[in-house]
Amino acid sequence: MNYDEFTVEIKKLCDIDLSNYKEKQMKRRIDSLIKRNGHESYDSYLTQLKKSEQHLKEFLGYITINVSEFFRNPAQWQILEQELIPELISRKNTLKIWSSACSTGEEPYSLVMLLDKMGLINRASIIASDIDEEALEQARIGIYTSKGIANVPEEMVKANFIKENDNYVIKDKIKKAVDFKIINLLEDPFPSNCDLILCRNVMIYFTEKAKEKLYKKFYNALSDNGIFFVGSTEQIMMPQKYGFISRKHFFYQKIVGGNK
Numbered sequence: 001m002n003y004d005e006f007t008v009e010i011k012k013l014c015d016i017d018l019s020n021y022k023e024k025q026m027k028r029r030i031d032s033l034i035k036r037n038g039h040e041s042y043d044s045y046l047t048q049l050k051k052s053e054q055h056l057k058e059f060l061g062y063i064t065i066n067v068s069e070f071f072r073n074p075a076q077w078q079i080l081e082q083e084l085i086p087e088l089i090s091r092k093n094t095l096k097i098w099s100s101a102c103s104t105g106e107e108p109y110s111l112v113m114l115l116d117k118m119g120l121i122n123r124a125s126i127i128a129s130d131i132d133e134e135a136l137e138q139a140r141i142g143i144y145t146s147k148g149i150a151n152v153p154e155e156m157v158k159a160n161f162i163k164e165n166d167n168y169v170i171k172d173k174i175k176k177a178v179d180f181k182i183i184n185l186l187e188d189p190f191p192s193n194c195d196l197i198l199c200r201n202v203m204i205y206f207t208e209k210a211k212e213k214l215y216k217k218f219y220n221a222l223s224d225n226g227i228f229f230v231g232s233t234e235q236i237m238m239p240q241k242y243g244f245i246s247r248k249h250f251f252y253q254k255i256v257g258g259n260k
């Protein structure tokens, strides 16, 4: 069995279409995981994945790459706080926000902490989703190490976490504001009418074709003039093609009727 055949089997086994992910990068990761597990072929590794739930979990955890941070790229969060959220809330009474590859929760919790600081926590609903069930479970639990919260300003740590031994537990008030769910960006329907969508540090793993499809889906998921926030290596080439204008680096705004 070659890599392409392996991807077809994985799609059948767990409904993840690896052909949407950049092949060179993904193949390198999978090949090294296979070796690490003592296998020499895709066939024998696949047999193990089919037999062992634990190995399947390890495989899924490994390919999804869950690295995240609170307030990742702080300068961009400042733009959200000082310019874009005030502008969005001036147009509407309540905001619908979607963190679309939320991993272990740092991104949606950063949002809620920011909204709380701005006095807007009761005027926003936040959906946070990921393909990885285990990452979502960790997000729901909301326990982080001191290294994990290094980017969180001191006053926000005090206001939003409870220190338990060496860990920091996110307070219920923040946790309750987030609705966590599984959404596979490449397969599942998207929420609608979102005023702000974050899709950060996941598109880099997708092929150009998959990205084009996703930009269109994100356009349709946004409310009129809604904002699309991407990762710091994920600028959209020719945003107008997908109905967006660039607002600031890494922030795009939906142009009404712009996808024609």
Ligand SMILES: C[S@@+](CC[C@H](N)C(=O)[O-])C[C@H]1O[C@@H](n2cnc3c(N)ncnc32)[C@H](O)[C@@H]1O
Pocket: 064, 065, 066, 067, 068, 069, 072, 100, 101, 102, 103, 104, 107, 129, 130, 131, 132, 135, 183, 184, 185, 186, 199, 200, 201, 202, 231
């Ligand atoms: C590097 S993390 C990014 C976390 C966060 N957005 C950030 O920027 O810190 C990438 C996340 O994308 C998720 N992911 C990968 N493929 C996905 C897909 N097809 N649908 C939804 N999430 C996906 C992974 O499970 C992982 O949690």
